[in-house]
Amino acid sequence: MSNETNVTWHEHRVSREIREKKNNHKGCVIWFTGLSGSGKSTIANTLDHLLHQADLQSVVLDGDNVRHGLNAGAGMLKDAHGDDFSKRFGLGFSAQDREENIRRIGAVAEIFTQIGVIALTAFISPYRTDRDKVRNTLREGEFIEVFVDTPLDVCEQRDPKGLYKKARAGEIKGFTGIDDPYEEPTAPELVLLAAEKTPDILAVEVITFLKDKGIIH
Numbered sequence: 001m002s003n004e005t006n007v008t009w010h011e012h013r014v015s016r017e018i019r020e021k022k023n024n025h026k027g028c029v030i031w032f033t034g035l036s037g038s039g040k041s042t043i044a045n046t047l048d049h050l051l052h053q054a055d056l057q058s059v060v061l062d063g064d065n066v067r068h069g070l071n072a073g074a075g076m077l078k079d080a081h082g083d084d085f086s087k088r089f090g091l092g093f094s095a096q097d098r099e100e101n102i103r104r105i106g107a108v109a110e111i112f113t114q115i116g117v118i119a120l121t122a123f124i125s126p127y128r129t130d131r132d133k134v135r136n137t138l139r140e141g142e143f144i145e146v147f148v149d150t151p152l153d154v155c156e157q158r159d160p161k162g163l164y165k166k167a168r169a170g171e172i173k174g175f176t177g178i179d180d181p182y183e184e185p186t187a188p189e190l191v192l193l194a195a196e197k198t199p200d201i202l203a204v205e206v207i208t209f210l211k212d213k214g215i216i217h
């Protein structure tokens with residue numbers, strides 16, 4: 001018998017509805033997607049701060065941080081004897097690794113949604129199919145895809161981590177927007193013009209959306 005058939009789903013005793021009632025808002029995933037430097041982390045953190053101030057339950061899952069823990073990469077996974085096993089489980093930036101990165105984050109975000117938390121994710125998540133797969137793990141209306149629409153030239157000018165410079169110099173291969181594709185969302189719930197408006201204004205745009213949809217009051 002395969003392992004799969006021996007794993008059964010266990011119903012939770014504390015239902016999602018009970019948690020949402022206690023929180024006085026619904027759980028959802030706000031999935032920021034956009035080029036590096038577009039402003040995903042900045043806006044997600046601004047929004048998180050506003051939600052926290054309003055006594056709402058939120059969490060930020062951020063690209064770089066997750067790649068230090070849950071989705072650590074080459075050289076970062078060592079067993080008790082110091083042997084590196086990141087070749088088996090570590091994630092890099094190939095299309096397959098990016099897919100697995102997003103799948104794991106989607107699964108974590110889905111758990112937060114289940115416990116009535118507003119999960120804010122800030123990943124480039126360049127491939128449409130990977131984002132759609134996460135959308136399909138959630139109920140209708142729970143996956144809010146937010147396209148942080150900042151033109152490549154603006155992102156490259158900002159270059160807060162100096163990554164574009166390195167990518168242009170050939171020091172980083174497969175960099176999204178330079179020598180790896182970014183697939184824009186075709187029907188995002190929200191588009192944020194982050195080259196034209198401040199992070200504060202954009203965070204409020206998301207809050208307005210959440211209120212319109214009855215996720216928060």
Ligand SMILES: Nc1ncnc2c1ncn2[C@@H]1O[C@H](COP(=O)(O)OP(=O)(O)OP(=O)(O)O)[C@@H](O)[C@H]1O
Nearest residue numbers: 035036037038039040041042158160194197198199
């Ligand atoms: N309207 C704006 N919204 C967001 N960020 C802005 C805005 N205007 C300027 N910035 C600046 O642009 C940079 C965006 O960087 P940020 O780290 O948020 O991007 P990111 O999309 O998370 O990139 P990465 O995918 O590399 O993590 C920051 O230095 C931020 O201060």
Ligand SMILES: [Mg+2]
Nearest residue numbers: 040041063122
């Ligand atoms: Mg970021």
